[in-house]
Amino acid sequence: MVTAKVWVLKKHFEGFPKPSDFDLKKIELPNLKDGELLLESVFLSVDPYMRPYSRRDMKEGDIMIGTQVARIVESKNPAFTVGAFVVARSGWRTHFISDGKDLQLLPSNWPESLPKSLALGTVGMPGLTAYFGLLEVCKMKPGETVLVNAAAGAVGSVVGQLAKIGGCKVVGCAGSGEKVAYLKKIGFDEAFNYKTVTSLDEALRKASPDGYDCFFDNVGGEFASIAINHMKKYGRIAVCGAISQYNDSVPQQGPYVQVPMIFKELQMEGFIVTRWSNRREEGLNALLKWVVEGKVKYHEQVTEGFENMPMAFIGMLKGENLGKAIVKV
Numbered sequence: 001m002v003t004a005k006v007w008v009l010k011k012h013f014e015g016f017p018k019p020s021d022f023d024l025k026k027i028e029l030p031n032l033k034d035g036e037l038l039l040e041s042v043f044l045s046v047d048p049y050m051r052p053y054s055r056r057d058m059k060e061g062d063i064m065i066g067t068q069v070a071r072i073v074e075s076k077n078p079a080f081t082v083g084a085f086v087v088a089r090s091g092w093r094t095h096f097i098s099d100g101k102d103l104q105l106l107p108s109n110w111p112e113s114l115p116k117s118l119a120l121g122t123v124g125m126p127g128l129t130a131y132f133g134l135l136e137v138c139k140m141k142p143g144e145t146v147l148v149n150a151a152a153g154a155v156g157s158v159v160g161q162l163a164k165i166g167g168c169k170v171v172g173c174a175g176s177g178e179k180v181a182y183l184k185k186i187g188f189d190e191a192f193n194y195k196t197v198t199s200l201d202e203a204l205r206k207a208s209p210d211g212y213d214c215f216f217d218n219v220g221g222e223f224a225s226i227a228i229n230h231m232k233k234y235g236r237i238a239v240c241g242a243i244s245q246y247n248d249s250v251p252q253q254g255p256y257v258q259v260p261m262i263f264k265e266l267q268m269e270g271f272i273v274t275r276w277s278n279r280r281e282e283g284l285n286a287l288l289k290w291v292v293e294g295k296v297k298y299h300e301q302v303t304e305g306f307e308n309m310p311m312a313f314i315g316m317l318k319g320e321n322l323g324k325a326i327v328k329v
């Protein structure tokens with residue numbers, strides 16, 4: 001008999017999540033039936049989507065949603081061998097039982113030298129978000145200028161590097177001097193701290209006086225309202241996330257987008273990465289290849305200990321992470 005630790009949503013978040021909104025519980029797992037596997041989480045992901053999705057998809061008392069890299073410790077399913085690593089969507093749990101249907105084995109060519117946690121970041125869902133958002137929504141072309149915010153995070157850092165691979169000029173904004181230095185180190189042409197500039201409008205103009213062809217928006221809110229005025233004619237805006245609004249108790253008011261959209265003839269499209277689930281392998285292969293070749297660099301903010309999941313999640317929402325926020329069990 002195995003005892004799993006799980007984090008449940010004790011109370012729906014009101015405003016910014018608090019440690020008291022979570023409860024740590026223990027669950028006894030039953031013995032395996034034929035066709036089942038027992039898995040132990042090795043790395044867990046904390047992601048911004050958990051904040052809006054908790055309200056939409058969860059009720060109080062549910063186990064927190066989320067993905068992990070897990071190791072198979074026992075198998076009564078011939079398709080899965082003990083010791084193999086998979087990506088699972090089993091929520092904030094140390095151990096769980098699966099029938100194998102929702103598990104994704106790590107690519108067979110995964111190099112031994114590469115952290116398996118990358119399967120939750122640069123070579124996982126956030127990397128795919130950058131890949132499909134840039135290619136299919138921004139439709140970036142060589143020679144164009146790309147703007148990305150939350151640029152030092154899991155999605156943004158890949159957006160900037162893929163745009164450079166694609167022959168674009170890249171401008172990134174992030175919330176600390178350390179993050180700005182990191183963006184320059186990984187090849188961003190221009191980077192600034194949106195928290196310390198005296199005028200965001202001025203900073204965006206200075207970074208690209210001719211404006212932006214593509215805007216990969218992870219933040220929404222006031223930043224997006226200002227950035228839209230810096231788009232070039234026929235510019236494309238990929239509405240990926242709106243993290244500046246996720247913790248609002250009272251919805252933010254406009255300015256509204258119609259006038260700049262009309263006069264600049266912009267395209268603005270929201271998307272969710274799972275739209276391209278049928279091209280997941282294509283995206284992961286491309287990302288893994290670029291990482292192995294050193295063309296895409298990565299950084300992870302690793303929090304040690306399953307007990308610290310809520311703090312890692314809250315810290316990520318506050319901007320404490322450089323690169324992908326990961327919890328190591």
Ligand SMILES: NC(=O)C1=CN([C@@H]2O[C@H](COP(=O)(O)OP(=O)(O)OC[C@H]3O[C@@H](n4cnc5c(N)ncnc54)[C@H](OP(=O)(O)O)[C@@H]3O)[C@@H](O)[C@H]2O)C=CC1
Nearest residue numbers: 048153154155174175218240241242243244271272273319
């Ligand atoms: N559409 C889709 O399919 C997907 C969308 N997303 C979205 O992409 C965005 C980035 O996700 P991800 O890369 O995983 O997360 P990050 O690794 O970028 O972490 C979140 C970052 O957001 C920034 N942030 C937090 N609050 C604010 C704020 N009020 N204003 C500006 N920036 C803020 C912080 O960086 P800083 O210090 O720079 O402020 C923080 O580090 C999120 O909006 C997320 O919801 C992610 C995956 C899939």
Ligand SMILES: CCCCCCCCC/C=C/C=O
Nearest residue numbers: 048049065066067089241272
């Ligand atoms: C329970 C795991 C679900 C994983 C799906 C991830 C989809 C992310 C879409 C993100 C939207 C905004 O952040």
